[in-house]
Amino acid sequence: MDITSDTHSQHISRQFNHELEELKTHLMAMGGLVEKQVQDAVSALLDGDSTLAERVVDNDRAVNDMQIKIDDECTRVLARRQPAASDLRLVLAVIRAASDLERIGDEASKIARNAIELIGSNNGSRGFVEVRNISEHVRRMVRDALTSFARFDTELAMEVVQEDDRVDSEYQSAMRALMTFMMEDARSISPVLGVMWILRALERIGDHANNLAEYVIYLVKGLDIRHTDPDDLDHDAITGPGPARKQ
Amino acid sequence: MDITSDTHSQHISRQFNHELEELKTHLMAMGGLVEKQVQDAVSALLDGDSTLAERVVDNDRAVNDMQIKIDDECTRVLARRQPAASDLRLVLAVIRAASDLERIGDEASKIARNAIELIGSNNGSRGFVEVRNISEHVRRMVRDALTSFARFDTELAMEVVQEDDRVDSEYQSAMRALMTFMMEDARSISPVLGVMWILRALERIGDHANNLAEYVIYLVKGLDIRHTDPDDLDHDAITGPGPARKQ
Numbered sequence: 001m002d003i004t005s006d007t008h009s010q011h012i013s014r015q016f017n018h019e020l021e022e023l024k025t026h027l028m029a030m031g032g033l034v035e036k037q038v039q040d041a042v043s044a045l046l047d048g049d050s051t052l053a054e055r056v057v058d059n060d061r062a063v064n065d066m067q068i069k070i071d072d073e074c075t076r077v078l079a080r081r082q083p084a085a086s087d088l089r090l091v092l093a094v095i096r097a098a099s100d101l102e103r104i105g106d107e108a109s110k111i112a113r114n115a116i117e118l119i120g121s122n123n124g125s126r127g128f129v130e131v132r133n134i135s136e137h138v139r140r141m142v143r144d145a146l147t148s149f150a151r152f153d154t155e156l157a158m159e160v161v162q163e164d165d166r167v168d169s170e171y172q173s174a175m176r177a178l179m180t181f182m183m184e185d186a187r188s189i190s191p192v193l194g195v196m197w198i199l200r201a202l203e204r205i206g207d208h209a210n211n212l213a214e215y216v217i218y219l220v221k222g223l224d225i226r227h228t229d230p231d232d233l234d235h236d237a238i239t240g241p242g243p244a245r246k247q
Numbered sequence: 248m249d250i251t252s253d254t255h256s257q258h259i260s261r262q263f264n265h266e267l268e269e270l271k272t273h274l275m276a277m278g279g280l281v282e283k284q285v286q287d288a289v290s291a292l293l294d295g296d297s298t299l300a301e302r303v304v305d306n307d308r309a310v311n312d313m314q315i316k317i318d319d320e321c322t323r324v325l326a327r328r329q330p331a332a333s334d335l336r337l338v339l340a341v342i343r344a345a346s347d348l349e350r351i352g353d354e355a356s357k358i359a360r361n362a363i364e365l366i367g368s369n370n371g372s373r374g375f376v377e378v379r380n381i382s383e384h385v386r387r388m389v390r391d392a393l394t395s396f397a398r399f400d401t402e403l404a405m406e407v408v409q410e411d412d413r414v415d416s417e418y419q420s421a422m423r424a425l426m427t428f429m430m431e432d433a434r435s436i437s438p439v440l441g442v443m444w445i446l447r448a449l450e451r452i453g454d455h456a457n458n459l460a461e462y463v464i465y466l467v468k469g470l471d472i473r474h475t476d477p478d479d480l481d482h483d484a485i486t487g488p489g490p491a492r493k494q
Contacts (some may be wrong), residue, residue: 089322092325191424
């Protein structure tokens with residue numbers, strides 16, 4: 001191969017790597033915005049700040065725009081570069097991840113809309129403790145899932161997958177507590193139902209964070225663990241031989 | 248170009264078209280199963296048939312397996328054929344559609360699980376009329392969305408998108424009616440809440456059918472209408488000049 005064409009192909013490959021890095025950067029920027037949306041939506045409820053809640057609802061458009069932009073970028077990369085193997089998997093994972101982030105954004109917006117109604121009805125703060133606890137848990141899941149994507153860290157991704165089960169059981173017990181409130185006081189039904197929708201939205205955000213983590217494992221290990229019970233996973237096969245653990 | 252290579256490239260292209268048709272066929276098979284899951288889940292509730300509900304929960308695994316298979320097929324086609332333009336759009340649309348079908352399957356399974364609890368608690372049939380009406384509406388949306396995908400029929404796809412708004416308002420009014428039941432009779436809170444989760448699942452199935460329809464429009468027109476209010480859409484630009492309509 002003559003030098004010119006070698007330099008040319010090096011240039012192409014550098015350019016391609018740059019495009020793949022850009023995709024990841026844009027996904028992370030979208031992730032940052034979505035994290036903030038979830039945090040603001042919950043703060044709006046807990047602090048009774050309906051202006052903040054309105055802003056979350058408005059900002060959902062920015063999240064949607066980011067997804068369309070990332071999708072277009074991915075389609076262009078697929079069409080122009082025709083990547084194979086791990087590069088192809090990365091582009092597909094970015095498309096899927098952007099779709100989950102967009103849905104997290106939707107849920108944040110639903111939380112904000114419920115917050116606006118709850119603030120307006122001024123019906124006390126029953127269930128707010130549960131919202132605070134579960135939201136902290138779920139936000140950590142989203143953050144860890146994004147970090148695991150940025151670093152291709154399957155160990156961290158596995159923690160997110162396992163965390164999702166704990167969030168589900170916290171969610172179940174919060175729902176039971178809220179149902180008791182409703183039964184004790186019929187006037188609380190409407191506001192408590194609003195809090196239930198918020199908890200449901202948080203639980204779904206946890207599911208989406210779980211999806212993000214699964215894409216990382218798929219990317220790195222070529223292993224599709226969707227629809228597999230976390231208890232059935234061979235943890236060592238996924239995260240590789242790590243440091244010995246204390247029992 | 249000599250005849251051999253011409254025949255060869257015709258062979259490749261025929262083979263490729265065959266693979267794309269196969270993708271669509273498998274997606275339609277998955278769609279058929281998912282439709283049946285939704286129908287069975289709702290029938291199980293309305294007829295108090297918990298055996299049928301258990302079967303829906305069990306069958307969700309088959310839906311998940313189909314998604315993984317379709318995803319693998321799409322990834323192989325992308326890697327081997329490196330399709331461009333409309334073929335690339337088709338493969339990406341199949342990946343997205345399979346993901347929405349899988350989520351419809353999840354919702355059917357949630358409906359079935361709630362049905363099992365409701366049948367067990369034997370708490371009457373409050374809200375069943377609403378479930379029946381909305382489920383018929385939503386099932387028609389899923390069927391039409393799949394048909395529009397099979398035929399690349401943007402006219403039908405647009406109807407599905409517009410239908411989704413009607414389902415949303417039916418859902419809102421059903422929820423208000425159910426809340427009234429709860430307030431009138433505290434003992435109804437738990438079962439009515441179960442019906443509310445079912446309605447919520449149906450409403451989400453409508454959203455996924457709406458997504459399917461949007462992929463068809465994107466495929467045919469290269470037009471991304473996600474996150475666009477249906478009222479803002481230029482209907483003629485999407486469906487093209489059709490037969491004159493009666494006012």
